[in-house]
Amino acid sequence: MRLSVDDDAGWGPAESVVLARELKAVGVDVIDCSAGGILARPVSSTPIGYGYQVPFAQKLREEAGIKTMAVGLIVHHDQAERILSEGRADLVALAREMLHNPNWAVDAACKFGLDGYAMTPPAAGWWLQKRVASVPNLATSTSRPTGLVV
């Protein structure tokens, strides 16, 4: 279930924790923790920046004992992984970053050293694997090699 955990409609994280406990009791498994949707205005008490809505997922997870999904400017593969490994949320979801880069999951898998191209259609995957083999660290590197001539 998705909640606007924080909103300027007289509703905030404290109220959301109470609701999350009730939702867990009636069988809701996971809460997707967004903000500012009740009055259709994008508001949040946390400053807009990387992971700005993650604190809401963390709070509901800790205080309501329910699984949560974090959103809000989750952009980088290692940022997403850290949110999970630090136990701040059980799932992460990306919206605008996926509009910017629809192949984000493939890219993230490659940067983790996994076979991201297994997710692409075989005809494209074959070429992408070949491309990786032609340049060292192409798929896993997050920075440009020095001395690169373009």
Ligand SMILES: Cc1cc2nc3c(=O)[nH]c(=O)nc-3n(C[C@H](O)[C@H](O)[C@H](O)COP(=O)(O)O)c2cc1C
């Ligand atoms: C095109 C688009 C449509 C969205 N539609 C909804 C929606 O219907 N309901 C909702 O609660 N949030 C909606 N959102 C908000 C996102 O689910 C998400 O909470 C928010 O964009 C923050 O994550 P992001 O920084 O990864 O985009 C939408 C976002 C985008 C970009």
